[in-house]
Amino acid sequence: MREMIDRLAELIHEIEDRWGEKRVLVIGDVMLDKYIWGEVERISPEAPIPLVRATHQSHQPGGAANVAMNLARLGAKATLIGFAGGDENEMLLCECLQNEGISAELVYSEGFPTITKLRVVGGSQQMLRIDTERLDPRPADEYRRLMDCARRSLPGCDLVVLSDYGKGILTAEVCRSVIEAARRMGIAVVIDPKGADFSRYRGATAICPNVAELSAATGLETDDLTALLAGAERLIPELELEFLIATLGEKGIALVREGKRFLAPALAREVFDVSGAGDTVIAVVALCLASGIAPEAAVQLANLAAGVVVGKVGTVPIEKHELLGALSPEAALHAANKVMTRDQLVARVTQWRANRERVVFTNGCFDLLHVGHIALLEQSRRFGDRLIVAINSDESVRALKGAGRPIVRQDDRARVLAALAAVDAVTIFEDRTPLTLVLATRPDVIVKGGDYGVEDVVGAREVQSWGGQVKIVPLLPGSSTTGLIERGSRREADAVPGD
Secondary structure, X not given: OHHHHHOHHHHHHHHHHHHHHOEEEEEEOEEEEEEEEEEEEEEOOOOOOXXXXXXXXXXXXXXXXXXXXXXXXXXXXXXXXXXXXXXXXXXXXXXXXXXXXXXXXXXXXXXXXXXXXXXXXXXXXXXXXXXXXXXOOOOHHHHHHHHHHHHHHOOOOOEEEEEOXXXXXXXXXXXXXXXXXXXXXXXXXXXXXXXXXXXXXXXXXXXXXXXXXXXXXXXOOOOOHHHHHHHHHHHHHHHOOOEEEEEOHHHOEEEEEOOEEEEEOOOOOOOOOOOOHHHHHHHHHHHHHHOOOOXXXXXXXXXXXXXXXXXXXXXXXXXXXXXXXXXXXXXXXXXXXXXXXXHHHHHHHHHHHHOOOOEEEEEXXXXXXXXXXXXXXXXXXXXXXXXXXXXXXXXXXXXXXXXXXXXXXXXXXXXXXXXXXXXXXXXXXXXXXOHHHHHHHOOOEEXXXXXXXXXXXXXXXXXXXXXXXXXXXXXXXXXXXXXXXXXXXXXXXHOOOOO
């Protein structure tokens, strides 16, 4: 995790603040995923098969459209190009895409239905899949219209994704045309490949096969990882790639360059459904590369994202807050990543709320951190899932406490507080009170020490107005910064010269 850890704060900043600026063009096999959900109660009396009692139905974009969905949910601007059948399923698909803000140019292909996968799910187990598709080649003029759409959409793109599901859309001519046009404009191209022949992808920036696809392309067995990755390395000069990323299932994700390999081990997860995990990986890798994030860090981030989506049932894109949430345990180990500006804090609170986490807020000078402070913070954290500590700036402390304070500078106070396990975020405020911060973060609970009454707590009325709580925590006797300073002064006065 070294590469990602070194840039953790920068990664979080990219995801929160910069991915929304990225524009990614997705071209490939556009599909609609439909589901019939139900419960399995018995075996059918007509045949030895499970009988599913349907409870509800749903639909969502699949294939290349799911790649676009992942990009949109991660905050990026996605444009989608592919074929569709001008039928009811295309209407359902376009409605979904429009609701996500995805710009779609779907070329009508006469006589070819919109590719649709209908899955029957009993509980959390997929029981059956029915595919509606036609795989023979489309007329040449329809491919020309597709390539014209792609060329018109390229200017202004940060990256292109070719999402190949082997449905006949990404022919050798289409791939060559898009790759050459993109590279002339200096736009990177990342490919989710299909089939045993990767030659159609020659000249791309990177390809991201799964282990079965890599095995088919190299002719090597999947159980010999060393040989398989050696075969992947040979593909790089042959296909004029910069690197190759291979998803290896329970073995993790491998980044392969000429003369160099990097493996991100799979994270332990309860796996419900791997549908769409590859789409999530390619979307995260695409946004990382578009943001200038090193491929090593991109692979680790994609690994985290894949671990999130395989824990869901069905083809479900990852959400930005879920990816940030997956990063949180690692961020918690690095104090500097918990010290943030007001805007960063508001974005982080939005993420916590999306995860249905209860937010607690406390504030103070926290000059000369002592056991009383620790007790307050630990108790505060028990009132919720996330604890924000807002500290007075040096200027604010001087206004409150006098010219000799603070003893410890604001940046040092913030860093020490951030190192505590009970604390999830630290921010510095310049005002005499933290009311502006309370209003910006809208905590569920606000906490102060026992020398306050509820009526004295700044922000108490506001927090209660939106259904929050105010908690007063008893102080530890004899624990105060003023007391520490006074005892230190007495000892200094009593000290014998030369001691």
